[in-house]
Amino acid sequence: MEHQYVYIGLAALFGLFMAWGIGANDVANAMATSVGSKALTIKQAIMVAAVFEFLGAVLAGGAVTETVRKGIVDTDLLAATPELLVYGMLAALLAAGTWLFIASKHGWPVSTTHSIVGAIVGFAAVGIGIDAVQWGKVGKIVMSWIASPLVAGFIAYLIYQSVQRLILRQDDPLEQAKRYVPVYIFFAAFTLTLVTILKGLKHVGLTISLRDSYILAIAIATVIALIGAFFIRRIKPDKKAEKRQHFYTVERVFGVLMIVTACGMAFAHGSNDVANAIGPLAAVISVAQNGYIAAESKLPIWVMILGGGGIVIGLATYGRHVIATVGEKITRLTPSRGFSAELAAATTVVIATGTGMPISTTHTLVGAVLGVGLARGIEAIDLRVVGRIFASWVITIPAGAFLAIIFFYIFKTILP
Amino acid sequence: MGIMLANIFGSSPVVPLEKHIEIAYRCAKRLQPFFAAAVNGNWTKAAKVRGDIEMLEHKADDLKKEIRLHLPKSLFMPVPREDLLELLLVQDKIANRTKDVSGIVMGRKMQFPASIADQFLEFVDRNVDAAKQARKSVRELDELFSTGFRGAEVDLVVAMIEELDKIETDTDNKQAALRGELFKIEASLNPIDAFFMYKVIELTGEIADMAERVGRRLELLLSH
Numbered sequence: 001m002e003h004q005y006v007y008i009g010l011a012a013l014f015g016l017f018m019a020w021g022i023g024a025n026d027v028a029n030a031m032a033t034s035v036g037s038k039a040l041t042i043k044q045a046i047m048v049a050a051v052f053e054f055l056g057a058v059l060a061g062g063a064v065t066e067t068v069r070k071g072i073v074d075t076d077l078l079a080a081t082p083e084l085l086v087y088g089m090l091a092a093l094l095a096a097g098t099w100l101f102i103a104s105k106h107g108w109p110v111s112t113t114h115s116i117v118g119a120i121v122g123f124a125a126v127g128i129g130i131d132a133v134q135w136g137k138v139g140k141i142v143m144s145w146i147a148s149p150l151v152a153g154f155i156a157y158l159i160y161q162s163v164q165r166l167i168l169r170q171d172d173p174l175e176q177a178k179r180y181v182p183v184y185i186f187f188a189a190f191t192l193t194l195v196t197i198l199k200g201l202k203h204v205g206l207t208i209s210l211r212d213s214y215i216l217a218i219a220i221a222t223v224i225a226l227i228g229a230f231f232i233r234r235i236k237p238d239k240k241a242e243k244r245q246h247f248y249t250v251e252r253v254f255g256v257l258m259i260v261t262a263c264g265m266a267f268a269h270g271s272n273d274v275a276n277a278i279g280p281l282a283a284v285i286s287v288a289q290n291g292y293i294a295a296e297s298k299l300p301i302w303v304m305i306l307g308g309g310g311i312v313i314g315l316a317t318y319g320r321h322v323i324a325t326v327g328e329k330i331t332r333l334t335p336s337r338g339f340s341a342e343l344a345a346a347t348t349v350v351i352a353t354g355t356g357m358p359i360s361t362t363h364t365l366v367g368a369v370l371g372v373g374l375a376r377g378i379e380a381i382d383l384r385v386v387g388r389i390f391a392s393w394v395i396t397i398p399a400g401a402f403l404a405i406i407f408f409y410i411f412k413t414i415l416p
Numbered sequence: 417m418g419i420m421l422a423n424i425f426g427s428s429p430v431v432p433l434e435k436h437i438e439i440a441y442r443c444a445k446r447l448q449p450f451f452a453a454a455v456n457g458n459w460t461k462a463a464k465v466r467g468d469i470e471m472l473e474h475k476a477d478d479l480k481k482e483i484r485l486h487l488p489k490s491l492f493m494p495v496p497r498e499d500l501l502e503l504l505l506v507q508d509k510i511a512n513r514t515k516d517v518s519g520i521v522m523g524r525k526m527q528f529p530a531s532i533a534d535q536f537l538e539f540v541d542r543n544v545d546a547a548k549q550a551r552k553s554v555r556e557l558d559e560l561f562s563t564g565f566r567g568a569e570v571d572l573v574v575a576m577i578e579e580l581d582k583i584e585t586d587t588d589n590k591q592a593a594l595r596g597e598l599f600k601i602e603a604s605l606n607p608i609d610a611f612f613m614y615k616v617i618e619l620t621g622e623i624a625d626m627a628e629r630v631g632r633r634l635e636l637l638l639s640h
Contacts, residue, residue, distance in 0.1 A: 032422070161564075169567020246559050246569070329422035332430075336562065366424060376494035376564035380426035384490040389424065 003416045004288035007086050011288075014093035015281035015303075016310045021100040022112050022273050023314020027053060028322035029362045030269040031262065035327030037251075037338040039258035042324055048259070049266045049319075050312045056270025057278075057308035058301070060196045063356035064272050065299060068116065068279025069286070071137050071356070073124045075293045078132070082287045087415060088127055089280035091407035092119035092400075096276065099400050111360035114393040115400040116276040117141060122401025123408040144357040145393065148348050149367025156344035156371030163336050164375065167250065177253040178232055185228040185260050188343050190221035192264040195350040196271070224260060231256050247336070254335035261342040268349035269361045270308060276358065278307035333369075337377050341368040363390065427486040429493075429500050430557050433507070436479045437554040437630070440510040443472035444547040444623055450518050451540050455533045459525060466522045469515055476511040480504055494561065495637050503633040507554070509626040510547050517619040524612055529605065532597045539590045539620065546587060546624035549580040553634055560637070570638055577631040587624035591617060 031049045034040040040048065078085050096115035103110040117138070124132040167176040194217035197208055208216065232253050241248040282299050333341070345361070345368040352359045366389055373381045446469045453461035483504055487497050520526070528536055553576040556569065563569045594617055602610040 164562075164564050164566065168563040169569065171568045173568075244555070246556075247562055326422040330425050332425055332428045334562065369424065373492060373494075377562070378425070379428040379430050379493060379561050380487075381492040382424055382426035382488070382490055383492050384488075385423045 006416065007090070007284055007288040010090055011086075011093065011281045011284035012306060014090060014097060015277045016306060018093055018097040018100070018112075018116070019274065019277035019307050019310025020314035020317075021097055021104070022277060023053070023311035023316075024318035025100065025104045025314075025322060026112050026273060026361065027266070027269060027311065027315050027319050028326050029365055030265045031319075032323050032326035032330060033265075033333055033338045033342055033365070034258055034262035035323055036330035036333050037255070037258060037335045038331070039255040039335050039338070040262060042320055042327070045262070045323055045327075046315060046320055048262055049315055052263045052266035053270035053274075053311045053315070054308035056267035056272075057274035057311060058304040059201060060267070060271035060350070060353055061274040061278070061304060061307065062299065064275035064353055064358050065279045065282055067137075067141075067356040068120070068275045068358055069283040070293075072117065072120045072134060072141075073128075074132050074134050077128065078293060082291065082293050084128060084412075085293060086284050086287050087411040088120070088123040088404075088408055089283045090411055090415075091123050091127075091404045092116060093277070093280045094407050095119040095122070095403035096400050099396070099403055103396075108392065110392055110396045110399075111362060112273055112276045113358045113360045114145070114396040116280070117358060118397035118400030119404035120280070121397075122404040126401075126405045127408040127412075141357060144352060144359050145363065148352055148357075148359040148364045149370075149390075151367075152344045152348040152364045153367040153371035153374070154344075155347060156340050156368040157375045159344055160337065160340040160372045160375040160377045163340060164377070168247065168336065173247065173250045174237060174253070177250045178235075181232055181253050181257050182225045182229040184257050184339070184343075186221045186225035188257070188260050188264055188339075188346075189224040190217050191347050192267060192350055193217045193220045195347075195354050196267070198354065228256050228260060247334075251335045254339055258335045258339045258342065261339045261346060264346040264350075265342045265365075268346040268353065270311060271353045272349050272359060273361055274304070274307040274311060277310060278303050279358075281306070332379060337372050340372050340375075340377070341365065344368040344371060360393075363393075366390075426488070426491045426493075429483055429487055429504075430561055432479060432483045432486075433500065433504060433557060434555055436476060436483065436504060437507050437510075437551045439472055439476045439479065440507050441547045441551040443469055443476060443511040444514045445544050446472065447514055447518065447540050447620070447623075448537075448544060451521070451537055454521050454526065455528050455537065457527065459522075462522060466518050469518050473511040473515040476508055480508045494564065499633065499636055503554075503630065503637070506626050506629040506633055507550070510550070510623055510630070513619055513622045513626060517616055517623075520612060520616055520619070524609070526609065526612065526616065528613070529598075529601055531601060532594065535590075535594055535597060536617075539587065539594055539617070542583065542587045542590055543620055543623040543627075546580065546583045546627035549576065549583055550627035550630040552576055553580060553631060557634075565638055573634060573638065577635055580628060580631040584624045584628040587621055591621045 027049050031045040035042055035045045075085060096119045099115050100110060100112060121133055121138060166180050167173050170176045197213045197217060235249060235252050237249045282303055286294050345365040348364050349361055366386060372378055446465055450462055450465040453465060491497060553573060556573045559569050598613055
């Protein structure tokens with residue numbers, strides 16, 4: 001295609017802008033729970049997030065990227081006019097990035113996923129035609145938006161109930177914590193690595209048999225659990241602090257677990273949300289290089305790296321402030337509660353990632369926190385704010401769509 | 417988005433409630449130096465301590481108002497918000513009674529007959545003990561929420577409340593004995609002074625009563 005470098009350059013720029021926005025705002029949610037519960041300092045949280053967001057984006061981000069790249073727009077209709085897809089995807093990226101920028105300036109609760117999906121549906125439905133949207137697939141995505149917080153909430157409820165039963169309600173909670181927390185670490189590491197191996201790695205060109213996948217996941221999880229157990233054994237009871245807070249030492253044991261789930265959460269977030277930035281970019285690259293809309297196209301690894309890198313830059317430049325603010329406000333989320341929410345959310349997000357569903361990490365985490373609350377684990381949850389967060393996508397989708405339509409017509413006019 | 421996630425955590429009433437009982441207890445504890453000074457007729461010292469008591473009672477009051485403001489109806493909590501507000505109210509009354517009783521003694525520069533002074537000071541100590549035990553029990557709120565109000569932690573709090581009840585019964589006995597002693601010598605006292613002495617004994621005893629009611633309120637939370 002003529003001018004392909006212009007298109008790819010613009011798409012890379014907008015994609016980077018979007019990835020920066022995700023890193024600046026969205027990652028805070030994934031990491032703030034660990035900072036709030038004091039399992040990690042802000043510096044450590046940034047390190048963990050940088051490494052695992054990046055790994056998640058590069059290793060496991062493939063399936064969702066595919067969905068955003070070609071699952072929403074029916075590209076068959078565009079065979080004769082592939083440039084429309086290029087304009088549209090550029091418009092969607094810029095629209096979602098702009099909307100996120102505006103929203104975060106005002107502190108509105110918007111989801112990156114909802115913005116980008118809204119934007120793509122918007123340009124396709126209005127700019128090309130109502131039939132250009134794969135409504136069946138979009139319907140499934142919307143269903144996954146409803147299902148993911150519910151599933152995460154249910155899992156979090158079960159996890160926190162088990163924590164209460166096995167550990168907190170016992171006569172010797174510290175002994176029980178030291179016994180069971182390595183088991184939780186094993187399950188957390190096992191679930192996250194297994195789903196990643198099964199669903200994610202094939203997009204990086206690695207195929208591992210089902211049996212080997214299980215063996216590998218068990219091996220990795222065992223190693224992580226042993227490392228965790230080593231650190232847990234070194235935790236000595238602090239009698240003075242326990243006088244005021246009986247569970248002080250117990251919570252420190254959970255703190256070790258929370259480091260694992262924080263890594264998992266960052267990984268899950270990177271794997272799902274990077275697609276919002278690089279899915280459209282991938283679509284532009286594929287069309288621009290081939291000159292037509294290819295059914296299958298290998299995603300260049302530099303695109304994944306650009307997405308992951310953009311998130312890390314956003315995190316380093318602006319995200320740390322957001323993490324600090326949020327972390328300070330949720331100190332009541334102790335490690336035993338925080339890990340329950342994080343593990344549930346991370347598991348749900350990774351499963352969604354595996355099935356190629358772009359979901360909102362934040363909504364999933366909110367669902368998980370509510371699950372802990374239902375298990376009577378949280379003193380007070382403000383239902384008004386919860387309502388506002390879930391209502392936000394009613395505004396975000398049309399806003400993303402509206403901006404995308406405007407940008408689409410502008411690009412159609414000015415771009416070669 | 418990030419900030420909103422933080423905001424779904426309504427401001428937790430637990431830490432402020434624990435802080436409130438701390439203030440209420442410290443307020444009640446000031447009765448010991450207050451009465452020690454009053455019995456010795458050292459009114460400069462008593463006035464100074466009375467100032468502390470007033471200050472702490474105000475502090476408790478302010479915190480009470482603040483906690484109420486931050487418990488909107490939209491909060492989803494494992495225990496009814498009304499029960500927490502009731503707990504707060506009785507906690508606050510520990511400070512209120514302290515202020516009332518010290519106010520009467522200060523205003524009248526009340527002179528306790530030497531024959532019952534020691535007994536009275538012991539009675540005050542026991543009431544302060546009750547407030548202290550109430551503080552100890554309320555401090556467990558945090559752990560109670562973590563465990564979802566079940567298990568070993570509940571047994572622990574139940575034992576604390578039983579101890580609180582024992583202390584309160586003890587103050588009742590001491591109060592009865594004190595009244596008996598006062599009755600024996602009341603004819604030798606100025607009738608109005610005697611009347612107010614009964615009043616002071618009664619109000620002081622209410623500190624333990626309020627502490628006991630803190631225990632009752634906690635028990636109600638446990639039964640959810």
